[in-house]
Amino acid sequence: MVTSSTRGGSADARRRRERAVSGARRELILEAAREAFADKGLAGASLREIARRAGYTPGALYSYFDSKEAIYGALLGESLERLNGAVGAAIEGAVAPRERLHRAADAFYVFYRDHPRELDLGFYLFNGVRPMGLTPELNATLNARLRDALAPVEVALVDLGRPPAQAVAATTALFAQMVGLLVLGHTGRIRLFGQQPDALLADYLDALASP
Amino acid sequence: MVTSSTRGGSADARRRRERAVSGARRELILEAAREAFADKGLAGASLREIARRAGYTPGALYSYFDSKEAIYGALLGESLERLNGAVGAAIEGAVAPRERLHRAADAFYVFYRDHPRELDLGFYLFNGVRPMGLTPELNATLNARLRDALAPVEVALVDLGRPPAQAVAATTALFAQMVGLLVLGHTGRIRLFGQQPDALLADYLDALASP
Amino acid sequence: MVTSSTRGGSADARRRRERAVSGARRELILEAAREAFADKGLAGASLREIARRAGYTPGALYSYFDSKEAIYGALLGESLERLNGAVGAAIEGAVAPRERLHRAADAFYVFYRDHPRELDLGFYLFNGVRPMGLTPELNATLNARLRDALAPVEVALVDLGRPPAQAVAATTALFAQMVGLLVLGHTGRIRLFGQQPDALLADYLDALASP
Amino acid sequence: MVTSSTRGGSADARRRRERAVSGARRELILEAAREAFADKGLAGASLREIARRAGYTPGALYSYFDSKEAIYGALLGESLERLNGAVGAAIEGAVAPRERLHRAADAFYVFYRDHPRELDLGFYLFNGVRPMGLTPELNATLNARLRDALAPVEVALVDLGRPPAQAVAATTALFAQMVGLLVLGHTGRIRLFGQQPDALLADYLDALASP
DNA sequence: CATGAATGAGAGTTCATTCAT
């Protein structure tokens, strides 16, 4: 592109370049936050700890984020992107609705089973009635991306012949089932009953897909 | 001995009185803790806050509990007692297994739906792999009381003709379903799908009870 | 004794009996304090810890001692008694002044080398210019017993022909030498120089006893 | 690069200035700590007290030191520097070994006689077997500086014709003698014997220097 | 004599955030 290749003088180009650099550094901070969460969980992911891992002083992060909660929010955003990516990749090439259903649900479940801290993050930010520290816009975006991640399940159910109203109800119930299994699995409560969350989910999906 | 029994068991009586008073004050502290949890959640229920609400100096609480976690543990213990009471009362007089199943599950669900902080408490104390400040004995007790609260469901399923192995798996799955619905309801996530957790649970139970 | 065997009624006898019992319990507390000191040092020998080891509640100790410092003072008193006992036993039967000198000094040194906490105790109580929490009477007693413990050294030096003024100066210098070796040994500082406190003391005593 | 050097090394200068200011404030804190020690001793020199005297909030000190023990360590480090300075200044220009011996030992002794809290500090930080909150590096440095302060004594003894092994033993013994005199002088124990620590040290040195 | 409870002060440490430079 001409504009960007004309050397430097353009205020426009400079602005764009700066934004790109800034975005990269934002990513760097989020990466540090992700590692902090994975290593030490919510309580350990203090702003200081994140800054330390990112190679910054605490104050510097306020150039990129308005507050600690905002970092958490951005991190949750990225997490949801990865979730959608995982679900999308899982159903790629799956033609049969039954298979799509299984693959989509499995991808969703496995994503959180293998990254339990990202589930914590969502719970933390939506603790109590209203989200904490998130702008309404970000909140809406996050909600939409969550719905997106479950949409393939709903579509598959419709393709399996379920009426739309029933499909959305069944999707919601499956969502609840998965969240419940994840939480109980994560806290070790499920061992109380000598059960395996993975097997229980498989049973649930079998029942869901059968006519 | 004659002397001590003729003197009216005064030392005995005093000891009994003191224990009762002490127990009442312990309750008072737990009540304050419960309120602190309800008002401000886990993060807000600091030792200072609990002491303030109970009308005590922070240090005074250490006459009754060994640590903050011990208060949490006691609180969870009481919560589980109330849960068991609620479930027990609900199935009182219910003869038909199907009705017992519905009533027991409903009581469990409603208990946490109406006291969401007590669900948080349980999650907090069993965060990560190992419980935090709880003695192994208390931990075992808490686990047992949780199983107790779900036992009526399991029994009803057996009475409905399910083989034992299937009954316990179904109970666990129901547990997960309820926890999922509670968490999603509590964080408002379920509104995303335009669903009502209560209705979804009813559907789940209907399916579970049908042959 | 008649008085004490005539059953109970006498107020005198009762007073005496009570004092004996009280003294025994005082001893019990001091024993607990000694153990606490030996196990955990000055910082760990809190009033609570001492009470716990003695099988009492903290408040109960105030029936026997006016303050924590008073317990420390009494403990130091007992320590000095044992010190005098050790020194006395060491010189028993020693005729030659030179041998008495060696034995007395060695007993003194070994006592504190093997019970370093009791040296700490003395330093603690006389930290700063004036003793803390000790009555002047107790302070005078403790000082006198300390002098007593070193008196055999002084006597031996006189018996070796030293003029009195020189004997007391030499005793004081030996005292300082022993304290210095004990402190440096206890804190490991003496290892810096690759020396052994015991050997250094032996050299010092040899020089002292030679004409 | 031309640009950065023509612009006067402003970033460099700034960095240098900031480091100097920071160092000065560190000194200010250490000065406050020193005063707190002098006024109230080890027990009274709490982090809060030090911060108060320095005009800081308690938390602010953590910008300069990692822990309370680290402040103590730095303070001891400075103390040992001053000690070395005092000893070094004292032997400046002293040619005769005998005079060097006297001057070096006197300087060492007088330093601690006039600043008894700094002796306490050293004892505190090397309490028990292992140093408390000090890094091994700092510990090694402190040990080395202590040896340095006594090295002139050892050298003078060698210059007086003592074999090396005897010189180090004699230095250690002198060290112990001085520490003993200081401790006994500081706690007033030496008055018990009607002696003056300064005179006793003079006697000791005379004996040490004589053939 | 002894208890159990309570006080009030204080311990060291961590936190998110702000702001001059």
Added chain:
DNA sequence: GATGAATGAACTCTCATTCAT
């Protein structure tokens, strides 16, 4: 944009001591 410093509040917990019972 980034630092380094600082705030101010909060954290859990421990202490010696007191006192009604």
